Amino acid sequence: MTTQAVHLFAGPGGLDAGALERNVHGPGIEWDDSAVATRRAAGLPTIHADVRKHGPRDFPQATVLTAGPPCQTFTIAGGGSGRAELARIVEAVKRLGAGEPVAYNDFADERTGLILEPLRWAISDFECGYNAIVLEQVPQALPVWEAYAEVLRDHGYSVATGILRTEQYGVPQTRRRAVLVARLDGEVELPKPIHRPYRPGVPQHEGDPQLEPWLSxxxxxxxxxxxxxxxxxxxxxxxxxxxxxxxxxxxxxxxxxxxxxxxxxxxxxxxxxxxxxxxxxxxxxxxxxPWSGGDISQQIGNACPTPLAAALIEAATTPARTLEIAA
Known part of the structure; x- marks a missing residue:
């Protein structure tokens, strides 16, 4: 059966492509003109808009929510205003969980507040709640996902958070991502690594024999x-x-x-x-x-690696016990 999703901050389609590998279909919301051009060239259903202008009731068939909010204020390569305001963001998560309003202009950079949007979608209209949630960000944002986890558990979700290494999921690149997977109707766990971690100087064929070599x-x-x-x-x-x-x-x-x-x-x-x-x-x-539009290097750099996306989607949509039996 096909599962319906909605992808927030959908970018050029990394989460979409990973979801499609797991037979999860649905539109992505993206405001950047260039990323929208790539998405449309790839045939991905796309809504060219600000995620703040939409909500769960606009997508009543969606049972899966994914999001990769802007990372510029959290990443080491950025200005760091999001990192500097982590405590305030965590407090804002708690306020949202308690049903209190939060203004994005409370933060030094409006983009920082966008990391709160997936939580609004997840809990603001529980009649249109999601069976599964997948979120990814740079490692520095992990405290935000951990605060999300407390709120989501209060709303009945099983939640797992952590930092994953992308080379362990079939990506030919070393990249660390802070992730959250949540499931409403069963236990959830982070996806188990498939490949060995990369260690400088350690040959590809060496390491845990139960894991495949990393890809070069x-x-x-x-x-x-x-x-x-x-x-x-x-x-x-x-x-x-x-x-x-x-x-x-x-x-x-x-x-x-x-x-x-x-x-x-x-x-x-x-x-x-x-x-x-x-x-x-x-x-x-x-x-x-079909990379299209402008700022293609930036589109590529901001995307969620598709093999990681597929692993996260599978973890969130398949009960943990089922995964253990299959293994």
Whole structure:
């Protein structure tokens, strides 16, 4: 049977694509013109709007709610105003849970308050409640999801939160995400890892024999041949701190600056930089995903990796006991 969902802050379709792999269908709400262009080119049902202008009653068939709110104020690469206001955000979550109003302009950056929107959708109209909820954000936002969990449990949900490593779910990239999965009609657990964690210097074939090897950039981009990526991410611009990984390793965390990465061949000569299709593959998207509009690098960097999305959707829509029996 097909399950209906609604995806908030849907971006270019990472959560949608993962959901479709689990036969979960439904529209995404996205306000960014460029991300909307990509979604529509991919044939994803899309509402070009601010999520604050809609609510559960606009999607009465949806039983699954997913969201990846804007991360710019929480991420290490951003200004950090969201991180600085974590205590106030957690308090706002508690107020929402108690039925009190919260104004987004209470925060230094209005985007920070958007992390509260999924909770409004989940509890403001319980007659239109959801059987399953999936949320993802940067690791720094985990305290917000933990506060969400307390509220959702008060509303009858089983909830699990934590930080997951994307390479353990089939993404050829090391990326950590704070996640929440909740289920109304059964116990829920975080998805169990399928692949081994990446450890620098530890060969791909070594590690827990019950887990599959992590995936490398070379496996995602076999047409490229051997190469080395030179990253400026997280170095503060200091050339001496630039990280390097070979194509036999997973990619660094994909960000909106991925188009700036340098690629070198085994002799140290410059290679063409990653195309949108190749960068998308490192996020788990199909090679033919029709990236459209502007700011494509930013779209790719902001997306939820599709294999992680599929694992989260499965965890939220399948009772934990069923998963254990299947295993």
């Amino acid at each position: 950039m070379g496996e995602a981009l076999p047409h490229r041949g051997p190469f080395t990526v030179v990253s400026n991410y997280g170095t503060g611009g200091d050339p001496k701190k630039r990280g390097r990984r070979t194509s036999a390793e997973p990619a660094f965390t994909v960000t909106g600056k991925i188009s700036r990465l340098r690629l070198l061949d085994p002799d140290g000569c410059e290679l063409p930089r990653l195309t949108p299709s190749e960068a998308g593959r490192l996020q788990g998207f199909p090679a033919d995903w």
